[in-house]
Amino acid sequence: MREPFIVFEDVGKAYPGGVTAVRDLSMQVAQGETVVLLGTSGSGKTTTLKMVNRLIEPSGGRITIGGSNVMGQDPIALRRGIGYAIQHIGLFPHMTIADNIAVVPKLLNWTPGRIEERVDRLLNMVGLPPAQFRARYPAQLSGGQRQRVGVARALAADPPIILMDEPFGALDPITRDQLQNEFLELESAIRKTILFVTHDVFEAVKMGDRIALLDEGRLQQLATPSELVERPANAFVDSFLGRHRFQLALLTRTIGGLLPHTPGAALPPPPAERCGGAVLSPRNSLIEALDTFKRTGQTVLSVVDRDGYRGDLAKSRLLNEVAQVLSETGNVV
Ligand SMILES: Nc1ncnc2c1ncn2[C@@H]1O[C@H](COP(=O)(O)OP(=O)(O)OP(=O)(O)O)[C@@H](O)[C@H]1O
Ligand SMILES: [Mg+2]
Structure with missing residues (x-):
């Protein structure tokens, strides 16, 4: 395996009030790898993701990136080095598309020329011609176009790590498929280390080099899509794949x-x-x-x-x- 880059060691998150969202999670994500966090609602996917950029602090264990503990880093500086795309992208409504994408490069004090070049390049990459889209406001875009902007914004400062939480959720199946394909093409060119959250097993198989299947905060299996489908580690994994097993086998x-x-x-x-x-x-x-x-x-x-x-x-x-x-x-x- 390639060198581990993001390492979870016995990571846990217990919320006050008794909910344990993540338990004893240990896994390694290699540089340039896409690991999909898969599981039903409430299984701990978002919590796991947010502990990487410290939007949530673990209550136990350790997460390291390139060998250094995220808890030892300034959270703001840490987040500037990690792209983050979520389902309801949270674009700033009063800012143009270009300014929305430029948020982190501006914080990093890039020159205006470099920012403009980067924004245009990203808009082209996600299929939104800059001449047409850079000056628009989020309300003047369709949902799918806004999701593209969200992906562009996550890539803006060229971070080595991208966290994506159901980034293509809430889209019709055709637009979703198209965005997945475009992202896969993009990703093979840029080779980022990606943690990608979904509850959709087909999206997981399509997007992941490996899949981490979670249930009630516990990692049930971490495997390539074909290993997961061909060799489910336990009865839970087997039942999770359930009636999709035939279709999944044809895909993997x-x-x-x-x-x-x-x-x-x-x-x-x-x-x-x-x-x-x-x-x-x-x-x-x-x-x-x-x-x-x-x-x-x-x-x-x-x-x-x-x-x-x-x-x-x-x-x-x-x-x-x-x-x-x-x-x-x-x-x-
Ligand atoms: N701030 C909080 N306080 C208490 N419990 C919380 C808090 N945030 C999340 N939880 C609980 O932790 C568990 C895991 O939540 P999490 O958001 O990680 O799930 P998820 O896998 O992302 O689910 P979904 O697919 O619905 O987004 C859930 O039971 C949830 O109710
Ligand atoms: Mg979630």
């Missing part, structure tokens, strides 16, 4: 395992006229492969990775695998 299983085993050198390339240029990657999920077959109308597709041609996959082989997954997960969605 890749077609790599369906290829003929070819040790050593790559195979010779397939005939050039094959499939009009459409190819699969061994890292494609079963769902993605099904989509590609549907889109192209082919019955056989070539599989290609960075090292070259890996072999062919027949649609019939893929459908067999889907049937196999269905029988293993034992239910129909």
Whole structure:
């Protein structure tokens, strides 16, 4: 694993009045990794997130970032170095979009020129053309556009860490999907360390390198999406995945395992006229492969990775695998 960056050691949060929101949480988040905090309402996700930037102080244990305890740092300075995006973004209504995004860079005394350049770049990145949007006020934006501004603002000062609490919540499924995809693209370019809160298992599987599943303040499993789906650690995890298990397996299983085993050198390339240029990657999920077959109308597709041609996959082989997954997960969605 890459070097741990954010480390939770036996972290707990008990509120006065007897609610224990988080218990004995130990986990490590690597530099550049996205860990999704997943769980039902009240499981302790927001509390866990807010302890990282000290909006909430732990009542036990330790959180370190790059080796230094967050409790030893000035909370205001700490927060300037950590991007934070939440569902109801809390944009300042009397400030333009540009000024909203520029809040932290201004606090950090960036020059006006640098701030302007950064704001325009971020607006372009989140798909809001600056000429059209920088001078508007939050009330003149749709909900989805405001969420984009929230993401831009979290990235504004180029912090190494971003905390996101249901940042795409309260959006229609299509806009949500689009924002998720855009963020994934963005994220692969910027490689931040991200803690991302959601209660939606599909969003967790899509966004997370790893998923931390919480229940009643306890960490139930910390695993990659495919490990979580294929090897639930306990009965709680199993029941949490519940009736979604078939769909989740189609999303997390890749077609790599369906290829003929070819040790050593790559195979010779397939005939050039094959499939009009459409190819699969061994890292494609079963769902993605099904989509590609549907889109192209082919019955056989070539599989290609960075090292070259890996072999062919027949649609019939893929459908067999889907049937196999269905029988293993034992239910129909
Ligand atoms: N200030 C507080 N005082 C007392 N209890 C609190 C306080 N804030 C949160 N809690 C309790 O702590 C538990 C965890 O809350 P938290 O906000 O972390 O949950 P969550 O997983 O983010 O839930 P949701 O999905 O609904 O946002 C809940 O039982 C909640 O009622
Ligand atoms: Mg919450």
